[in-house]
Amino acid sequence: MRTESSLLTLVLAVFHLSGGVEAVVTGSQWCNQYMCVTGKHDSSANVDTWTLDPPRGRNIPRNNFGWIAIGFGSTMAHTPMVITWPNSDGSITLSQRAANSNVMPTVVSNPPRRASLVTSSSFSDSTTTSITFTIPSMSNTANSTNIIWAYSTTNPRSSAVNANIVQHLASGNTRLSLLSPLASNITTPTPHGGSGSSDNTGSGEAGTSGSTSKKTLVAHVAVGAVAAMAVLPSGILIPRVARGLSTGRWWFPAHAAVNGLIGFALVTAAFGIAVANFDGGFNSSHRKLGLTLFILTVAQTLLGLFVHFYQRPHRLQTASGRGPTNFLHITLGVVIVGIGFGTVWKGIDEEWGLYSGTGRPNVGWKVGWGLIVAIVAILYLGGYYLLPRQLRNERQAQQWASKIGQPDPSTSISSGNYGISKSYSPPPPPPPPCTLPRHPQLPDGGYVPPPPPAHPMTATRRLPPPLPTSPHRPGEYEMDTR
Numbered sequence: 001m002r003t004e005s006s007l008l009t010l011v012l013a014v015f016h017l018s019g020g021v022e023a024v025v026t027g028s029q030w031c032n033q034y035m036c037v038t039g040k041h042d043s044s045a046n047v048d049t050w051t052l053d054p055p056r057g058r059n060i061p062r063n064n065f066g067w068i069a070i071g072f073g074s075t076m077a078h079t080p081m082v083i084t085w086p087n088s089d090g091s092i093t094l095s096q097r098a099a100n101s102n103v104m105p106t107v108v109s110n111p112p113r114r115a116s117l118v119t120s121s122s123f124s125d126s127t128t129t130s131i132t133f134t135i136p137s138m139s140n141t142a143n144s145t146n147i148i149w150a151y152s153t154t155n156p157r158s159s160a161v162n163a164n165i166v167q168h169l170a171s172g173n174t175r176l177s178l179l180s181p182l183a184s185n186i187t188t189p190t191p192h193g194g195s196g197s198s199d200n201t202g203s204g205e206a207g208t209s210g211s212t213s214k215k216t217l218v219a220h221v222a223v224g225a226v227a228a229m230a231v232l233p234s235g236i237l238i239p240r241v242a243r244g245l246s247t248g249r250w251w252f253p254a255h256a257a258v259n260g261l262i263g264f265a266l267v268t269a270a271f272g273i274a275v276a277n278f279d280g281g282f283n284s285s286h287r288k289l290g291l292t293l294f295i296l297t298v299a300q301t302l303l304g305l306f307v308h309f310y311q312r313p314h315r316l317q318t319a320s321g322r323g324p325t326n327f328l329h330i331t332l333g334v335v336i337v338g339i340g341f342g343t344v345w346k347g348i349d350e351e352w353g354l355y356s357g358t359g360r361p362n363v364g365w366k367v368g369w370g371l372i373v374a375i376v377a378i379l380y381l382g383g384y385y386l387l388p389r390q391l392r393n394e395r396q397a398q399q400w401a402s403k404i405g406q407p408d409p410s411t412s413i414s415s416g417n418y419g420i421s422k423s424y425s426p427p428p429p430p431p432p433p434c435t436l437p438r439h440p441q442l443p444d445g446g447y448v449p450p451p452p453p454a455h456p457m458t459a460t461r462r463l464p465p466p467l468p469t470s471p472h473r474p475g476e477y478e479m480d481t482r
Helices: 002-017 206-245 251-277 285-310 324-356 363-404
Strands: 025-031 036-042 047-053 067-071 081-086 092-098 129-136 145-152 170-176 187-189 195-197
Touching (some): 036 170, 047 067, 206 324, 206 363
Antiparallel strands (some): 047 129, 067 081, 067 145, 081 092
16 A cells, blocks of 8 residues: 555656646736736636736835725726725735726625735835735636726725725726736835845736827827817707808808718717727716717718708698708707717716726816806807797798799708708799670670771771773873873
8 A cells, every 4th residue: 555655656746847737827017107017827726816016116105005906807897806905004905896887896795706815925014015816717818818907095094895995096907918928027026125026927018008098098088079079069059050140051061061071970980999999898888878979970960961952841841841850850969969978078087097097087177078068058058049030030031932932942041951952832823814894785794806996097098099091001000291
């Protein structure tokens, strides 16, 4: 029995020395101005190790350290998070949480993957702080792993895992290459402010992708904000105000160009940038509103083409030529502008801090948003003050058209068809036929035309007698030779 046990031990030792159980550790590191995140993947143990440190070149002592967190996903909603912070006694709290939206996450008592603090590698003293934990690897570990991160300078002041935490100072998302070969050019903090190199660190793709993501974010924000806060509101203000001030239709080309061309193109571009570059689908209010805005903008553009160019006269039209589709076009335009305002607000409140890495924008951005919304609302409602004048101009145009028997010019001034429709007021009826005099002596009332009047010359003219003919030349007048 002892011989068999020794033989088994010898076989296992040979197998181990031959590399059969050699551990393969890969991973990478990502840093910004707030923190460094190092992720390592042990394929043999199927365990991931994460280290959260201050940014390179900085030490954050325990008294100045708030809380730090990462989550395994691309957005805050429904993403498993690990939030950690040091306590006054030097201990470290690790809390696994989740949230349904961009609110304070709550504790998850039974997370799908339970994290464990590595006390031998975690510390917080008067010089700096470093926190390391392990968590089981995901079943489909990929080379590019999405994570979200957050950092706050306010400590919860409690070691309880369910302690209240204040909103983060900065947050964002990035990607780490957990399957990349490890490099030796990354250092991690050690107690008492030192730093040591670790052969279990590596270079990741997040540094480059972070710069690209920032440019993409700025492009998306710029295009979407111009569309929702300037172009689309201008598209509904132009017809609302111009029709009350002018009887011409100069405003229609401007309205078509602003909304049908520029606005549609900008909304499509902002939506395309977001879909192509931001993961997570439509799992936030901002993204859902953006999807709704895009769909309604496409529908509004098609409806506008129908109303302005293809609609034919029908019995449901008003006297000015407007039908149900015209009023739907107007109402949908106002709804789209409102959804655009909401999309921008949610982008400021939810997404900017998550992706920019600079935290939520200051209050000035929200104040500016409110000023623009107020100005647009005042101008649009003020346009209805001119509605009686618009209707009066349309009635005058209709009366003028009915008098001359021409197409109603109101259809080219302020109707929903903007002069494209062929509907017009019918011409006046022809005059009644002339009534001829009746003969008074005929019982059946028949008509006997009177005799034609005598010519004034033939009534008094007398013809001279004929001249005698010549005896020698019959038929000729006789000439007097005397």
